Amino acid sequence: MAKDVKPTRKNLMAIEERIELSERGHDTLEKKRDGLIMEFMDILDQAQDTRSGLNDAYETAQRKINMSRAMDGDVAVRGAAAALKEHPEITTQSKNIMGVVVPQIESSKVKKSLDQRGYGVVGTSARIDEAAEAYEELLEQIILAAEVETAMKKMLEEIETTKRRVNALEFKLLPDLRDNQEYIEQKLEEQEREEIFRLKKIKAKKEEEEKAEREATEEEVKRETITADD
Numbered sequence: 001m002a003k004d005v006k007p008t009r010k011n012l013m014a015i016e017e018r019i020e021l022s023e024r025g026h027d028t029l030e031k032k033r034d035g036l037i038m039e040f041m042d043i044l045d046q047a048q049d050t051r052s053g054l055n056d057a058y059e060t061a062q063r064k065i066n067m068s069r070a071m072d073g074d075v076a077v078r079g080a081a082a083a084l085k086e087h088p089e090i091t092t093q094s095k096n097i098m099g100v101v102v103p104q105i106e107s108s109k110v111k112k113s114l115d116q117r118g119y120g121v122v123g124t125s126a127r128i129d130e131a132a133e134a135y136e137e138l139l140e141q142i143i144l145a146a147e148v149e150t151a152m153k154k155m156l157e158e159i160e161t162t163k164r165r166v167n168a169l170e171f172k173l174l175p176d177l178r179d180n181q182e183y184i185e186q187k188l189e190e191q192e193r194e195e196i197f198r199l200k201k202i203k204a205k206k207e208e209e210e211k212a213e214r215e216a217t218e219e220e221v222k223r224e225t226i227t228a229d230d
Contacts, residue, residue: 005180007187015184019177026169033162035098040155047152050145057138064131072125080128083118088139100158102151107143111136 005011069077086109093104117132 061134064134068127
């Protein structure tokens, strides 16, 4: 890359400015990367808790529904499920975490009272009520898990992108710029030495010419003096 750069003062100043900007950008990106990693670790903790809660909710829901099917029968369970009139509603918004837009999921009409579930109290058992409640809890856990998992994925993608940019600056751009800087400085030093050498030669040549001119003048004066004495 350095071979393509003309060794001029103007290019040296431009490269020095780019190095300064790149170093500032590198520092900023490093801070962003570290901040993102800290945020990601917090979200990772949330994700682990959410997964644990989701597993517990799933096991509870399965246990409740199996008990209800065994004791009340599939027909009663399916009938209660089919009686549902109001379905859960999901809305999504977004929030910003260090420049990363992550989803924020809001849900409504997930948990219901007995009269909101649509089936009559008469003809159903407490086991069906417990199973319905368990699945409502499971659905809430699924929604929460979806929000946290999506946020974690987006944060991880941003961390990887930022790391690539940091590495590109640290291991590619900045070394190339510094190589160019060193190349130009060396060339300019060589040019300066050559210029000093050239000026010294000119000065020496001029001094020789002046010396020769003085000697010629002195010789001429001597001759004129000798002629005048004769």
